[in-house]
Amino acid sequence: MNDPELLRAPTLFAEFSRAGAKVAVITAKDKLRRLLGKGLADGICFSAEKADQVTQQDNGIEKVLERVGMELPSVYSAELSELVMAAGTDVLERDRPELMYLSLTDYIQHKHAPGSPVANDFYAMLDGCFARIDALGAVLVVTADHGMNAKSDGAGAAQVVFLQDELDARLGAGAARVVLPITDPYTVHHGALGSYATVHLPPDADADALRAGLAALDGVAEVMGRERACVRFELPADRIGELVVIAERNTVLGTTPARHDISGFAEPLRLHGGLTEQRVPFLVNAPVGPLPRGHRLRNFDSYWVGTSVAAGVPLTD
Template sequence: MYLSTTDYVQHKHAPGTPEANAFYAMMDNYFKRYHEAGTIVAITADHGMNAKTDAIGRPNILFLQDLLDARYGAQHTRVLLPITAPYVVHHGALGSYATVYLRDAVPQRDAIDFLTGMAGVEAVLTRTQASQRFELPEDRIGDPVVIAERLTVMGTSADKHDLSGLTVPLRSHGGVSEQKVPLIFNRKLASLDNPGRLRNFDIIDIALNQLA
């Protein structure tokens, strides 16, 4: 049986806060009941989460489309954010990964240098580099790909993001700083066929085939 929850609580409440503690206490009670019933339980996450604010809790946001439009003019670039969703009350459709499509008039090298020089940007990769590093289909991403550092998120244009629902300091994901996630099992691992780096999607094989 595969069960999935939303990440609403993690977006709204940092670890160790009363709200987060209450949520995990509830989940732990369910896990305990499964364990006591003899079930193999495997727990992981699809991504990590970080605060995306300055020292006093204000969001650190790079509105990439606005910045690119100011440099190259409107309609010469297009910024896409994979975190974009209709349910924005917990993250404002802001994340730490963005892909940019450049029209012919925009030199790729100049765009990469411009984006790399922005405060809050951790890395700017070409399409090929991003495809190899993140195992993405090269024909389905833009060029370049922008990764924000741990405390920064990216948006398209300021008027495209409704931040009225952000009643607590912004928390989001999408960068390399949110890649590490836990793999938790309630039974002993018998053996691992591949003892190298494990990733979250390995959890199904381990739970089904490698737990004692």
């Protein structure tokens, strides 16, 4: 989703601001800043991608690069996330927001496996920033939107199932449409490939037969119909197709080869979007009481847990 007009609910940041809280939102990419900034009438909201263009009137802050002593980084770099963290700690220290959200880019995780020197350097940078935020007295919750896995074989060759080609062979060219939600303007680190796809079928298609056929493909973990997918993944039915396809751990989904250029990748392909990337860290720098019985902690619980801990409110009745 790139357009704020597609949002169907107000953001937590807009609601906190409406209630009188001082809010700061700093993202790596500007597309997310546009989404999270919708309805935020007051507060700080800007992206590292366009940190050289911020103004007091539009973003609630100015001269960000001067404040942190950095140059504008490439969108394909570790420095883009480093700028988010540097700006976040600076804003926390100087402006003391009551709620702050810092969103990084996963460029490093796409390009460098855990334990590699580049990955280690990146996490060392994050550790230093987390220590500064902790020292400034904030309740800090660290989590992720997804995990990341290698999508290649033992020799490093990308393992891709091209769903559009498979459907074209069964139904005719262009009769069905495959949508990969990972698609965004920045494709150098993922090639617009993903491990989740939704398929829009023509009215006369045999959805059950196609579901069985796609599920039998090597690399496909599961194929389900719209109704089941909406219940399982809490999806709006009018925004997905008749089928949802999930890839196996080390396989990724594509449409057709011409739409996914990974020829320039120097490292083995690493991607996300499937069930095997659901488990993520959830770290809090303060004691957290017991969760309600049966509650399954999820990354968006960051706000509930963080604000409850900060206010001294127990998580259970």
